[in-house]
Amino acid sequence: MSFFDRLKTMLRALNQPAKTEHQTSQPADVVAPTSETDEHALQASATDALLLVHHLDSDGHELQAPDMIGGKIGEEIHLPAATIAGYHLVRIDGLTRWFTQPKAQIVLHYERQAGQPIWVYAYDIDQRELIGHPTMYRGQLGKPYRVKAPTVAGFKLLRSVGDLTGEYTTTSKTVLFFYRNENWLQTDLSTGFVQITAVTAVYPYPGATTTRYLTKLQPGSTYKTYMRVRLSDQTTWYSIGQEQWIAEQMLQLTTGVALLPHLPAGYRTQNKRQVQQTGIVSFVPGKKVHTYLEPYGRYLSTVTHGETVELVERLADDNRVVWYRIKGRGYLPGRYLTHLDPPYA
Template structure:
């Protein structure tokens, strides 16, 4: 409903003799006027309509309504972006005197929230509950980093200051365990040198894991962490950590799948092509150091890659070598250009 329609409804409400519920917007009338108290006497009349915020500041140039005493007032259609009307003072249906005024008071609408998240950059998980900042449209905000016990702040992503708008915003704060000095997410293999206990986190001195790792066994690692006390720990699973002094690095060749007994590249040729990776939307697929060999890196679904070599083994499997990215099975490539 427009402001004009709302005001007309309010004016009709003023003429009722009952005490029926009125609009949520409060109205203060200068005098009752259930009927026109004056006949039109052709005396010029002017009403100023003021638009004020809650602090009494003008938020729009006043409107002027001209007429003659005794005539019906025709209010302007008013709509102020970012505000809604909360109070009307001095409203009458008729021009009752040569000069008068109506005061419309507005309140700012609420802006969309600013969401703040604290994130463990190494464990890749939220730490603590999200925080929501709220305020009125156009008013300023300033986001502060949450204090998270046991963690140190690294950096933030998002606008720390700004104004509340009609669009919600997000600010991410990235933290690291305060005892962690350096992390390495690259994977590899370690071989156990002595009977080794498994701990729930780096630097732990007690554990609930009853089984110890046997000398000579080999494990894949998922993260390496150097602590502030200069010790290094390896993750071999979720909440499963072992200290560096009990292991030695290894290539893990014995754990890798062996090439098929009859594997042999039947055809191998240099190519100059591009292709589009086709795997699962939003996911990555591994490339290999050599066909059927160790993982080298990953490529994104939908990514355009440069192909420099094509080969097929005696099982009929086609492989392509990506420039600087290793080998990828041909079934993960589409839109070859040129198509040969």
């Protein structure tokens, strides 16, 4: 049942007088008025009547051409369905059940439906974490929006990803703003090793002058680093863990050989020989696998699944693990190679 059908049903019910216990039924062939309104309906004249139905938005603008409904004075009015995409009906002015005058109007008032939100996030590009709480923009469908970068104390804006302007639609949108600590001039991810040259304190962030860490690093100890930062005062700091930083003047770069795992106890190469073969890397589709400087050694490079490589050496150790050396790219376990050509060398 449509909205207007429900309205007419409610109006009809209100027009029916309540029966009392003294009222009796009349014969079926006798038709008597039950209310003043029904008397008016029975007295419908031949006078033409025209009703205009307007559809207005919250600013009073017509959303579509007015509906024209014709009839005779005294006849019942049948309103059209009031469905307009993106709007919902909030009020009706001049609603009536009957044609009562030659010219009349009914005004339907609509509001624009709300669009899906625009979510805004501030993101620390170096620490890879959100800064503060997300911001949500809301508005009506079709209305324009303009997103502004949040001001984040202690950070400078680098760039944004997402539409900064547009219209609210039925689909939610996301805008990311990337920031960097205002005292950080340059950063790079560092996966190398450093060796401590003097007793060194560990600080919670680059440039800190006090620390909550009681333990100090000893000379000669070696640590893996994850990030290097150069500050506005031209000092450089290395991260050796979450919220653990050491100053560059207290260390020197190293290969980190001391941290590499020892070779298996039974490791000894045998059947080591030069080969001239090709093979196809078999790992995970779309992924890369590491090659090694030497068997069981440190990472040297990577090769891609499905890549054809040139093999120049083959060896096996006491654990019966077969290794191939890829020309100019280090060693790779034989289990990651298929379609050797020729099959044997």
